[in-house]
Amino acid sequence: MGGRPDAAVVGTLINFARGPVRRAASPNACECQPMITLALSKGRIFEETLPLLKAAGIEVLDNPETSRKLILATNSPEVQVVLVRASDVPTYVQYGGADLGVAGRDVLIEHGLDGMYQPLDLNIARCRMSVAVRDDFDYAAAIKQGSRIRVATKYTQIARQHFSDKGVHVDLIKLYGSMELAPLTGLADAIVDLVSTGNTLKANHLVEVEKVMEISSRLVVNQAALKLKREPLRRMIDAFASATPK
Numbered sequence: 001m002g003g004r005p006d007a008a009v010v011g012t013l014i015n016f017a018r019g020p021v022r023r024a025a026s027p028n029a030c031e032c033q034p035m036i037t038l039a040l041s042k043g044r045i046f047e048e049t050l051p052l053l054k055a056a057g058i059e060v061l062d063n064p065e066t067s068r069k070l071i072l073a074t075n076s077p078e079v080q081v082v083l084v085r086a087s088d089v090p091t092y093v094q095y096g097g098a099d100l101g102v103a104g105r106d107v108l109i110e111h112g113l114d115g116m117y118q119p120l121d122l123n124i125a126r127c128r129m130s131v132a133v134r135d136d137f138d139y140a141a142a143i144k145q146g147s148r149i150r151v152a153t154k155y156t157q158i159a160r161q162h163f164s165d166k167g168v169h170v171d172l173i174k175l176y177g178s179m180e181l182a183p184l185t186g187l188a189d190a191i192v193d194l195v196s197t198g199n200t201l202k203a204n205h206l207v208e209v210e211k212v213m214e215i216s217s218r219l220v221v222n223q224a225a226l227k228l229k230r231e232p233l234r235r236m237i238d239a240f241a242s243a244t245p246k
């Protein structure tokens with residue numbers, strides 16, 4: 001994934017890694033490049049964003065798995081990375097705590113896009129959002145009968161829309177983790193959750209009965225920052241676009 005950057009991307013790389021930091025003539029008037037703050041979550045999104053950053057000439061200098069730092073420096077004095085929970089990335093970007101960030105489509109649908117642009121599907125951290133039930137539960141019969149089913153999920157907006165589109169009546173139960181437990185304990189008939197390999201479902205005797213949507217991670221940019229820091233953000237977006245896996 002990522003691969004070698006092409007000539008256009010290398011051009012951007014030079015801009016970012018060694019681009020001129022303009023010094024002001026007067027010590028009181030700073031014309032330096034504005035600092036760009038990128039919000040990422042640890043794990044798959046962080047790992048899969050690294051090649052895109054590299055294409056923009058940016059290398060993160062700390063390893064989040066071994067460091068406890070939450071603000072990570074990069075080889076570019078104008079770019080820093082902040083580590084936040086995946087579901088907090090849109091909040092940081094919306095309110096300007098970060099200029100841009102990488103977040104899953106699931107997280108962005110649940111949060112909404114107020115105050116943000118979503119210029120790129122980065123095609124990373126791919127998985128799917130699915131409905132799953134116990135392997136001995138007759139889902140087709142349950143939804144055909146028109147009775148209400150109980151669905152546990154962290155993704156209430158996505159689940160509500162999905163079942164409403166299908167005309168299925170549901171009682172939604174909001175959970176924050178370990179959704180797989182809900183059908184096993186009788187808390188719910190079904191769950192709506194992210195599935196990647198399917199191993200977690202299988203290990204818990206659950207089966208996928210419906211795909212709700214494909215998920216990948218997107219770049220989001222604070223709308224005000226894009227006006228105030230247009231040039232460096234535009235360069236970064238362009239470099240990400242060129243390096244995005246097709």
Ligand code: AMP
Pocket residue numbers: 044104125126127193194195196197198199200201
């Ligand atoms: P898997 O066993 O590979 O199907 O992964 C399923 C588990 O990983 C579930 O607990 C999901 O909530 C979580 N998961 C899978 N893909 C993602 C993703 N892209 N982002 C966040 N969590 C994920």
